[in-house]
Amino acid sequence: MRWTKSLIPTMKETPADAEIPSHQLMLRAGLIHQLMAGAYTYLPLGWRSIQKAANIIREEMDRADAVEMLMPALQPIDLFDRTGRNEDFGSVLIRLEVARGDRKVQMALGPTHEEVITDLMARHINSYRQLPITLYQIQTKFRNEERPRFGVLRTSEFLMKDAYSFASTLEQLDESYQAMYDAYCRIFKRCGLPYIPVEAESGPIGGDASHEFMIPAENGEDQIVYCESSGYAANLERAETGRKQPDLSAAENPQELREIDTPKVGTISEVCTLLKCQPEQMIKTLIYLADEKPVAVLLRGDHEANEGKIRRALNVESLEMADEATIEKVTGAKIGFAGPVGIGCPIIADHDVPAIKDAITGANKTDTHYTGVNIARDYQLTETFDLRNAVQGDPCPKSGEPMNLVHGIEVGHVFKLGTKYSDALGADFLNEHEKRESIIMGCYGIGVNRIVAGLAETSHDENGLIWPISIAPFEVILIPLKTNDEELMQVANKVYAELQDQGVDVLMDDRKARPGFKFKDADLIGIPYRIVIGGKGLQEGIAEVKGRTDDQPEKIPLDDVVAHVCNLVQKAKDELNG
């Protein structure tokens, strides 16, 4: 491609609306243009990178025996009603009402395609002999984001690769899942992305049924917990801690239990301000309804409840925060004054609670707190549980070493679905014993534009983007310094044509501009290799070749420059693929 024939609107200044590096750089490098909040045009350079990512995904999906197809973005709302997701999605689902003669047809823009593909399989799969099978597509998805942000990382319209596996047995599901998991690892490696597969909250199947693929990045929206020594990694909702049950006997030399007036002071931070204490000294008491029955959950004041863990510890189906009336009934006080001492419902506590000596907590009496609250004397526990989100430094459940807490960008998700959708939509098959069974499903997503945005976010320097060869919009940028020098342009055109013949993606900056200007732009858009043909070099019979992150260019005889650069490109590719 010649620069003058393309649309590459680079910018020297950073648009005021862009906050994080990937957004700023993608705008400045002319990759994207914002149409409205959460909707971006991919300009020629940006689209080339997206296509490169998509092709890598395609190759690896095909290698894993998944089969590509394309489903409509327009979907009948009826399908979502049948799986209950019309309600579940809420405002995220973009609904349309379309006139068809005198009727109104209700439809939605597909946020994902479980319904569509399960319906398809319900009509075409009859026998276990047709299973297993994995199908995929690369297609635009629509999800109304209440708050789009971070440029292209969180938009209402985005490109996604979604794959769905269909199995007759759990063993088949496991095989398909593993094949997708392995394919994902290869995909992200080939894209040059640092990634961490983390355990994620699993659905109906339980166990090891869901992994998210995360790019570690400061601006990531997700939090992941990982242990370097054991390799354990999980998202915050899922992460276990290796904490043990502490001593539940009485503390030595406890303070006496005292009641204190705390009028209208109900939150942890308000109490801390009033009593000049730290949240770590407080016992947070949350009243939940577990299978409709009230239960008090005790946490240290600075910790966050993890409802998944609480549900599992209580072994209940449903768990929700109790309503005001229930809280008042159980505690005998208004909201904000609950505590374990003399509360009118069962209590369950996190491992860290008994260790709080002389704790401060609600007194189950409006406008009143207790100080000097201690285990055994003032409240009793027979065991404790892991009920909270992990925090930096918690021991790893595998190694016991302290774990790290980092932010990440979710680029992929693999998930064992089970039979939720096949049950709802009647996707079943006849097994070898002529018994009807529901197809067992898995689903596997990759955010294609998050691959590109994730790279922009994590791979750049003060001069601009730094693409890995596999995702770079062009592999090589060729810069003739004097576009009005006919002899020089002839040589440049020859190199350009030869590189193209060799299958190298080359961008020739044929603009009439000063050298410095072109160098700055070349660095900004981050093309991995740069060839410069200048007047002096031409007289010496050499071109200059420089890697994006090299300090100095290398002088290469003009006759060898094509072979030399082809070699560099191939080596860079081999490194990512190997």
Add this chain to the structure above:
RNA sequence: CGGGAUGUGGCGCAGCCUGGUAGCGCGCUUGACUGGGGGUCAAGAGGUCGCAGGUUCAAUUCCUGUCAUCCCGACCA
């Protein structure tokens, strides 16, 4: 949806408090000089000051409403 901020040429901003002529830098056009890390000089083009209403002789400026965008939070199969 709660809280905060901002809308002035393609981009970045000033002007507004204290009403009266719309300004700067970058970019763009033309020419000359230049020519290896975002050049210099000269001459130009480009604006319903987000939109609507109100106050006023007069509104970019004051008032009301509205829309949009961004940030923090809630939400995110």
